[in-house]
Amino acid sequence: MNNTAISIERTVTIGGDLTVNRMGYGAMRITGKGIWGPPKDEDEAIRVLKRAVELGVNFIDTADSYGPFVSEELIAQALYPYLSDLVIATKGGLERTGPDEWPIDASPGHLQRALEGSLRRLKLEQIQLYQLHRIDKVVPAEKSFAFLQRAQEEGKIKHIGLSEVDVDAIKQAQEFFDVVSVQNMYSVDNRKWEHVLQYCKAHNIVFIPWFPLNAGNVSGQEKLKQIAERDGVTVHQVALSWLLGHSDNILLIPGTSSVKHLEENIAAGSIELSDDDVRELNSIAAQ
DSSP states (O other), rough: TTTTTOOOOOOEETTTTEEESSEEEEEGGGTTTTBBBSOOHHHHHHHHHHHHTTTTEEEEEETTTTTHHHHHHHHHHOOOOOOOOOOOOOOOOOHHHHHHHHOBBBOHHHHHHHHHHHHHHHHHHHHEEEEEOOOOOHHHHSHHHHHHHHHHHHHHHHEEEEEOHHHHHHHHHHTOOOEEEEOBBOTTOTTTHHHHHHHHEEEEEEOOOOOOTTGGGGGHHHHHHHHHHHHSOOOHHHHHHHHHHHTTTBBOBBBOOOOHHHHHHHGGGGGOHHHHHHHHHHHTTTT
């Protein structure tokens, strides 16, 4: 990290009209173990949400399945009435049958119930960004897409995104609506979806990595540890900084249930890696 580092764009625009800070917050972790039930410390969860906004976060990612319902309820409890520039994105398309259990149901009936529930819990008349959590193997994708198209026409959804999809699915969805975001698993050491990221960049689609820290597994990467130790920052901060610098259409949503870790994550937005650092980190995926 030195004077040769390139400057990082700090904001990104979703759908042409929602400009947000590229360091957002993912609200999955403010729930119980297995993303099931209420958090162990509800007061801390509320503090995390409030502190995120205080630190300039104006994009929060959630889903009806987080809890289920718990994450959305806590967001409204902590932050409603919302600041005018706060974008709350939520998702539908997964059922919950127990801790760490995520059956897919992207049928129009389920999506209808999920969307109406999210609007009610978040106390919103319109979801600014609604993302299909998964494409359902037993429900034709065009049925899920047609439902989202109708919901957008009815004004219940402003913009629509997809999660864990390939380029073909994005192209198919574009026949029904403008895909403004794609949320796929991605991190410095898990770049399976690099081709999707590059497609999104070429087509002005925001790319939102989930598991941007690979569930903490980045801590085991020697190159990240060496750079972090050399520059007096944490491994997680290096991993997040790499993502911000890697592509300017990336919108980060690192999640945590701790104010301390939240502040550490947000601070990563001010770290700029040197060209040498970036070259070292780029080589991780090729190993």
